[in-house]
Amino acid sequence: MELLKGYTGEQEKLGKCEQFFLELMKVPRVESKLRVFSFKMQFHSQVSDLRKILNVVNSTAEEIRSSAKLKSIMQTILSLGNALNQGTARGSAIGFRLDSLLKLTETRARNNKMTLMHYLCKVLADKLPELLDFSKDLASLEPASKIQLKFLAEEMQAISKGLEKVVQELSTSETDGPISDNFRKILKEFLRFAEAEVRALASLYSGVGRNVDALILYFGEDPARCPFEQVVTTLLNFVRLFNKSHGENCKQLEIEMKKSAENEKSRLSVSRGSEGMSPKTVKSGGV
Numbered sequence: 001m002e003l004l005k006g007y008t009g010e011q012e013k014l015g016k017c018e019q020f021f022l023e024l025m026k027v028p029r030v031e032s033k034l035r036v037f038s039f040k041m042q043f044h045s046q047v048s049d050l051r052k053i054l055n056v057v058n059s060t061a062e063e064i065r066s067s068a069k070l071k072s073i074m075q076t077i078l079s080l081g082n083a084l085n086q087g088t089a090r091g092s093a094i095g096f097r098l099d100s101l102l103k104l105t106e107t108r109a110r111n112n113k114m115t116l117m118h119y120l121c122k123v124l125a126d127k128l129p130e131l132l133d134f135s136k137d138l139a140s141l142e143p144a145s146k147i148q149l150k151f152l153a154e155e156m157q158a159i160s161k162g163l164e165k166v167v168q169e170l171s172t173s174e175t176d177g178p179i180s181d182n183f184r185k186i187l188k189e190f191l192r193f194a195e196a197e198v199r200a201l202a203s204l205y206s207g208v209g210r211n212v213d214a215l216i217l218y219f220g221e222d223p224a225r226c227p228f229e230q231v232v233t234t235l236l237n238f239v240r241l242f243n244k245s246h247g248e249n250c251k252q253l254e255i256e257m258k259k260s261a262e263n264e265k266s267r268l269s270v271s272r273g274s275e276g277m278s279p280k281t282v283k284s285g286g287v
Helices: 016-024 030-066 068-084 098-105 116-127 134-138 149-175 178-218 228-276
Strands: none
Touching: 030 134, 030 149, 030 178, 030 228, 068 116, 068 134, 098 116, 098 228, 116 228, 134 228, 149 178, 178 228
């Protein structure tokens, strides 16, 4: 386009591509208008994608806070911790840090075979088996673990600023004359629904921020020090470690039951053999 700016010859002698750019150069602020149209073309998918991600964050926060099973497991962990620390300053705790959930696999029994996580799973299996599938309450944890709130803030800002540019260009184009009539008509139609869409999206975004803070406070953490990403990652890892430990407990129980059955079978076999070896009665007879 820079090369065409100084062209003064006949337009018909140029190729179709060059002729197109010559016409394009007649449009006032063509680069600004192209950026506005680019934003317009991407607007629907950009808003739709951001809305979906915001809804995932909302769903995750709601699932976690409303899970009665997760709450009961947290209470059980606290009780186990107080029992282990009985007689110490930590034996009457009223709560624990969220990251302590991942330390349950670090505390082992004296035989070094069972961790506190294994013991938790065993206690629940024996006394509260209905809690073992608590991870089903937290279906949104996996997709939420891939979300960065910083990215959502950047996307929200980009959409808001993009819309501002549309409004600015529409206002500026009022002095362009007839050449921008169709451009202005298209932008006015776009703004009729786009502004409402962005207002609704901004409201959803603000609501997500409040729900995220409420989630962090639910665990007694500071939103300034314990971000949403940390909460979700910690809980997801806890779920994985819990399910792994429960699975290992089930396998160990299966091995023990099989061994017990084999021992019982051997005992019965020995018992039957002993019965077959009993002395026979000898009848006396004449010589």
